[in-house]
Amino acid sequence: MSSTSQSALLLLADGTIFHGKAFGKIGTTTGEICFNTGMTGYQEVFTDPSYYGQILIMNNVHIGNYGTKAEDVESDTIKIKGLIGRNLENNYSRYQADKSLEEYLILNNIVSIADVDTRALVTHIRNKGAMNCLISSDNDNVEELKKQLAAVPDMEGLDLTSEVTTKEEYELGDPASDLRVAVLDFGIKRNILKNLTDRGAYVRVHPAHTSLDRLKEFNPTGYFLSNGPGDPAATEYAVKIVKAILEEQMPVFGICMGHQLLALANDVPTYKMHAGHRGLNHPVKNTITGLSEISTQNHGFAVDPEKIKENKALEVTHINLNDGSIEGFRMVGRPVFSVQYHPEATPGPHDSRYLFDDFINAMKSFKEAAPTA
Amino acid sequence: MPKDNSIKSVLIIGSGPIVIGQACEFDYSGSQAARSISEEGIKVTLINSNPATIMTDPMMADKVYLLPLEVESIEKILQENDIDAVLPTMGGQTALNLCKEVADLGIWEKYNVRLIGVDIKAIDKAEDRELFRQWMIKMGIQVAPAKTANSFLEGKEFAQEIGFPLVIRPSFTLGGTGGGFVHTKDDLDEALNRGLEASPIHEVLVEKAVLGWKEFELELLRDSADNVAIICTVENFDPMGVHTGDSITVAPAMTLSDTAFQLMRNTAIDMMRDLGNFAGGCNVQFSLNPETEEIIAIEINPRVSRSSALASKATGYPIAKIAAKLALGYTLDELKNQITKTTSAYFEPALDYVIVKIPRWNFDKFKGADDTLGLQMKSVGEVMGIGRSFTEAIQKACQSLENDALGLGYYGKNQMKADELVEYIKIPKWDRIFRIKDALMLGVTVKTIVQATKIDRWFIYQIQLLCNVEKEIAKYSIDNLPLDLLKDAKKHGFSDAQIAKIVHGDCTDDQVYDKRKAAGITRVYKMVDTCSAEFEAKTPYYYSSFEN
Numbered sequence: 001m002s003s004t005s006q007s008a009l010l011l012l013a014d015g016t017i018f019h020g021k022a023f024g025k026i027g028t029t030t031g032e033i034c035f036n037t038g039m040t041g042y043q044e045v046f047t048d049p050s051y052y053g054q055i056l057i058m059n060n061v062h063i064g065n066y067g068t069k070a071e072d073v074e075s076d077t078i079k080i081k082g083l084i085g086r087n088l089e090n091n092y093s094r095y096q097a098d099k100s101l102e103e104y105l106i107l108n109n110i111v112s113i114a115d116v117d118t119r120a121l122v123t124h125i126r127n128k129g130a131m132n133c134l135i136s137s138d139n140d141n142v143e144e145l146k147k148q149l150a151a152v153p154d155m156e157g158l159d160l161t162s163e164v165t166t167k168e169e170y171e172l173g174d175p176a177s178d179l180r181v182a183v184l185d186f187g188i189k190r191n192i193l194k195n196l197t198d199r200g201a202y203v204r205v206h207p208a209h210t211s212l213d214r215l216k217e218f219n220p221t222g223y224f225l226s227n228g229p230g231d232p233a234a235t236e237y238a239v240k241i242v243k244a245i246l247e248e249q250m251p252v253f254g255i256c257m258g259h260q261l262l263a264l265a266n267d268v269p270t271y272k273m274h275a276g277h278r279g280l281n282h283p284v285k286n287t288i289t290g291l292s293e294i295s296t297q298n299h300g301f302a303v304d305p306e307k308i309k310e311n312k313a314l315e316v317t318h319i320n321l322n323d324g325s326i327e328g329f330r331m332v333g334r335p336v337f338s339v340q341y342h343p344e345a346t347p348g349p350h351d352s353r354y355l356f357d358d359f360i361n362a363m364k365s366f367k368e369a370a371p372t373a
Numbered sequence: 374m375p376k377d378n379s380i381k382s383v384l385i386i387g388s389g390p391i392v393i394g395q396a397c398e399f400d401y402s403g404s405q406a407a408r409s410i411s412e413e414g415i416k417v418t419l420i421n422s423n424p425a426t427i428m429t430d431p432m433m434a435d436k437v438y439l440l441p442l443e444v445e446s447i448e449k450i451l452q453e454n455d456i457d458a459v460l461p462t463m464g465g466q467t468a469l470n471l472c473k474e475v476a477d478l479g480i481w482e483k484y485n486v487r488l489i490g491v492d493i494k495a496i497d498k499a500e501d502r503e504l505f506r507q508w509m510i511k512m513g514i515q516v517a518p519a520k521t522a523n524s525f526l527e528g529k530e531f532a533q534e535i536g537f538p539l540v541i542r543p544s545f546t547l548g549g550t551g552g553g554f555v556h557t558k559d560d561l562d563e564a565l566n567r568g569l570e571a572s573p574i575h576e577v578l579v580e581k582a583v584l585g586w587k588e589f590e591l592e593l594l595r596d597s598a599d600n601v602a603i604i605c606t607v608e609n610f611d612p613m614g615v616h617t618g619d620s621i622t623v624a625p626a627m628t629l630s631d632t633a634f635q636l637m638r639n640t641a642i643d644m645m646r647d648l649g650n651f652a653g654g655c656n657v658q659f660s661l662n663p664e665t666e667e668i669i670a671i672e673i674n675p676r677v678s679r680s681s682a683l684a685s686k687a688t689g690y691p692i693a694k695i696a697a698k699l700a701l702g703y704t705l706d707e708l709k710n711q712i713t714k715t716t717s718a719y720f721e722p723a724l725d726y727v728i729v730k731i732p733r734w735n736f737d738k739f740k741g742a743d744d745t746l747g748l749q750m751k752s753v754g755e756v757m758g759i760g761r762s763f764t765e766a767i768q769k770a771c772q773s774l775e776n777d778a779l780g781l782g783y784y785g786k787n788q789m790k791a792d793e794l795v796e797y798i799k800i801p802k803w804d805r806i807f808r809i810k811d812a813l814m815l816g817v818t819v820k821t822i823v824q825a826t827k828i829d830r831w832f833i834y835q836i837q838l839l840c841n842v843e844k845e846i847a848k849y850s851i852d853n854l855p856l857d858l859l860k861d862a863k864k865h866g867f868s869d870a871q872i873a874k875i876v877h878g879d880c881t882d883d884q885v886y887d888k889r890k891a892a893g894i895t896r897v898y899k900m901v902d903t904c905s906a907e908f909e910a911k912t913p914y915y916y917s918s919f920e921n
Binding site: 018019020035037038039040041044059060061062065066069072086087089091092093094095096115116117118119120122123126275279280281282283285290291292294321322323345346347348349350 | 905
């Protein structure tokens with residue numbers, strides 16, 4: 001429970017208002033509303049750059065129970081723009097934790113609202129679809145707040161990757177490794193890089209706006225296209241660079257935004273989903289092996305399921321068992337593949353970590369087949 | 374893989390009499406399984422010696438045998454019926470043991486009956502403590518250090534090696550009889566002798582006691598294609614040392630970080646995949662060191678159990694029903710979620726509420742019985758409260774105990790002083806939760822209570838929160854009780870009767886009810902839908918709560 005009893009309100013773009021208590025920073029914040037059904041790993045979720053620009057409802061009713069810990073992050077700062085919860089907890093219990101949830105939110109300037117009927121709210125979003133919203137704990141003039149909310153741009157058509165990509169290049173892993181991955185950062189999660197370096201790869205992370213020539217200077221054995229926020233169709237520059245990478249005929253692996261960009265580079269469109277997939281419990285079937293996996297997901301856009309089937313150069317490899325949406329595909333006869341979900345999963349199940357092995361193996365086979373490359 | 378069409382007739386073995394140590398869970402699972410198999414067009418024959426069960430109602434199975442759960446009964450059934458397969462995982466330990474006995478005599482083979490859901494090797498590996506230990510060590514999974522002793526001297530030697538506190542577990546006794554904790558060297562001789570005498574083969578396991586570690590249970594489903602899903606994670610409010618059947622338990626886990634949870638999840642999946650032939654519901658228990666977050670495996674039960682019945686109610690996911698389908702050969706990805714009817718059965722339920730289970734003991738009917746809780750389960754049933762917060766759920770559970778408790782916030786008059794209470798709660802007894810609350814009311818700190826009980830401090834903070842609300846209410850009479858406070862109290866699960874007792878001056882529950890009704894503070898109804906409202910539910914069930 002919040003230490004303050006100051007009230008706060010949540011205003012949705014359709015005019016609906018929910019009341020609650022102020023938590024975190026006192027102020028006003030705006031963004032697109034979405035919900036996450038995961039029951040563990042809130043801190044990892046809040047720091048995931050794919051959530052940039054979003055105000056997040058946590059469906060799990062107690063958030064903050066085990067505090068926060070400096071290491072449990074997917075990027076340097078909190079990336080969500082606001083937090084909505086039922087019971088946001090100040091009193092926490094974990095030996096390794098160093099801050100309470102509220103201290104952590106205040107430090108990151110995150111305006112939040114507790115004591116909200118989150119179930120009613122999530123049901124509303126499920127029926128009406130994603131929309132912009134506003135949380136305010138310092139202004140109760142609804143007319144003013146409505147004006148402020150109306151000025152917030154729609155997520156559709158919004159390029160947010162430029163805001164969260166790294167400003168400078170950096171390298172990780174063992175420089176002596178013969179597996180060199182050129183990473184394009186559209187808002188990458190730390191644990192993706194860790195999964196690559198843990199498997200012996202040496203990686204260089206590049207800003208989203210990097211030329212192919214610069215990427216090639218790293219002398220890569222493979223390319224990685226990262227996750228990221230916003231509308232993939234709005235990042236024309238990124239589609240262009242992915243097309244150029246594909247002409248190199250090298251191994252490529254994409255996750256989430258990277259998966260969508262790979263589809264767009266193959267002229268398969270993406271679309272905005274009704275309420276998106278955000279949670280740690282989404283069933284995905286691997287249509288190649290016939291086995292299924294429980295996956296972590298965080299996306300509001302997806303690859304067109306009809307158009308992808310028309311493209312004979314592509315083969316669908318993973319489908320969502322709940323709604324049949326496209327979860328993964330590969331380019332026929334080439335070491336190029338991608339998934340919509342998060343095999344690095346922090347937070348979430350580790351069922352899909354084999355995809356990193358697949359990428360490492362693809363690079364190894366490719367190197368062996370073409371030793372001069 | 375689709376259903377195995379060679380199976381036309383299935384025998385389900387029930388669990389026999391309901392005794393202390395059960396909560397009718399096997400009647401629930403057996404009934405669900407019978408229905409689930411019948412709806413596949415397969416003939417169901419059922420044996421149970423207990424006629425006072427739902428599963429033996431004539432509409433549950435095609436043919437019901439009310440016979441003793443003995444080898445002779447099974448043979449009689451096999452002679453009279455053309456049975457293709459037997460499902461032994463629905464009737465608890467009793468059914469598994471009978472199934473094993475029949476198998477050892479070669480009777481299943483003689484009548485050409487297949488075991489479905491589990492094979493004998495998997496049962497042995499999971500149920501035999503020593504085999505389980507060896508299996509875990511082979512897989513590189515940590516277990517509590519232990520050694521098997523066959524003599525008093527051997528036992529003493531191992532006890533010195535392992536160190537105190539430790540547990541003495543006699544081999545081949547039912548329900549933990551003769552076992553117990555040994556805290557100091559002085560108590561060792563007596564405990565060792567008692568354990569060795571209790572064991573028919575004069576054998577005890579001397580095991581390091583991980584007292585104070587946290588205890589968690591995972592309820593899983595596995596299919597024949599090796600798909601595994603965690604249906605529910607349950608956290609024990611009481612730390613290690615109290616039988617899970619006698620522990621207050623909470624779902625979802627409240628104090629588990631994602632790193633610690635994924636470690637448990639991965640370990641449980643590895644264990645299930647390595648178990649051998651198994652398709653159905655399974656329970657795995659872990660203990661977690663709160664300081665280091667390392668875990669040790671405690672046990673695995675390759676069958677539906679008391680905790681899976683609870684997990685089914687807690688999540689809405691019909692574990693026994695799906696487990697029966699998996700035993701028939703279906704895989705999880707082929708089946709639909711029974712609640713939404715549109716999404717897949719292969720998923721992990723997400724909860725947007727808290728459930729609290731409190732065991733129900735009947736010590737007042739067993740005068741002179743030791744009411745200390747330990748390795749042997751003593752409760753005779755359990756209640757479950759659902760709420761939109763832990764406080765609401767635990768209050769509802771307390772209100773359902775059918776004793777005088779109106780909730781955790783109010784239970785009788787405490788006679789003990791603060792220091793006596795702190796001593797009292799060191800030993801787990803049935804009323805510990807109420808005495809913890811009494812101690813907090815008297816100003817004992819959260820820290821002192823955590824030290825005395827080793828209960829995770831998050832839970833104690835929550836009880837402290839209830840005390841704060843109670844103290845605040847006590848400042849007012851019903852007439853001047855602020856509406857915001859009344860609403861807050863309702864959200865924390867205070868019953869009208871409880872509030873009526875707390876406010877000063879005379880007050881009835883009706884007065885509280887009328888006051889809040891006039892102020893529009895009324896119940897809302899929320900669904901248990903397996904998915905935190907992500908999808909529309911077709912056959913959910915509901916609980917009441919209070920919201921803004």
